Amino acid sequence: xxxxxxSPEALRLQEGESSxxxxxxxxxxxxxxxxxxxxxxxxxEFLFTLYSAGxxxxxxxxxxxxxxxxxxxxxxxxxxxxxxTYLCAVQDSGNTPLVFGKGTRLSVIA
Amino acid sequence: KAxxxxxxxxxxxxxxxxxxxxxxxxxGHRSVSWYQQTPGxxxxxxxxxxxxxxxxxxxxxxxxxxxxxxxxxxxxNVSTLELGDSALxxxxxxxxxANYGYTFGSGTRLxxx
Numbered sequence: 533x534x535x536x537x538x539s540p541e542a543l544r545l546q547e548g549e550s551s552x553x554x555x556x557x558x559x560x561x562x563x564x565x566x567x568x569x570x571x572x573x574x575x576x577e578f579l580f581t582l583y584s585a586g587x588x589x590x591x592x593x594x595x596x597x598x599x600x601x602x603x604x605x606x607x608x609x610x611x612x613x614x615x616x617t618y619l620c621a622v623q624d625s626g627n628t629p630l631v632f633g634k635g636t637r638l639s640v641i642a
Numbered sequence: 643k644a645x646x647x648x649x650x651x652x653x654x655x656x657x658x659x660x661x662x663x664x665x666x667x668x669x670g671h672r673s674v675s676w677y678q679q680t681p682g683x684x685x686x687x688x689x690x691x692x693x694x695x696x697x698x699x700x701x702x703x704x705x706x707x708x709x710x711x712x713x714x715x716x717x718x719n720v721s722t723l724e725l726g727d728s729a730l731x732x733x734x735x736x737x738x739x740a741n742y743g744y745t746f747g748s749g750t751r752l753x754x755x
Contacts, residue, residue, distance in 0.1 A: 575748045578743050619685070621685075627697060634683075
């Protein structure tokens, strides 16, 4: 059974204090690993898809990396507007649905 | 390009009633997935439809059902509502081609009283 574990559950950063969020996963064969951002009361907003170990993608202050067992979302010099819950999801090689982790709740304090 | 549209945004129902939620996917997307999100369980997969056929089903009781129409719009129905059904119900559409992603709607907040 596919499993996704995100850590930490919550993270509080000062503005400008860089950090990383972790997503550990177990799948029989990875088709894709997805990162989403979710603001309160809204649906998840797509950030990145990673397909193979060693792949990296960047968007503004965010950089996602992938190994065979985990993915990291690095946040460089965060701003208060980066405060949100960040969700990780995996899809295995069959036509199976996304399996989500429970998310990391990020707060960036000015 | 219009995103995924879910209606209604908010709903309050009484225990024992039934409810129907609607999802209009991005134009051209033939896959629609439904998820239930609660604070304790996170996002839990309900079902996925592709070209009017249910492709996958999550581990939810038979009170939860869905369907997809020929224009790819989808509805989900919950019968005999229970207090524990209170949640944010999210719909996601996908093109289901190589290197695809899933785009979520804003969700329907269902409160059962």
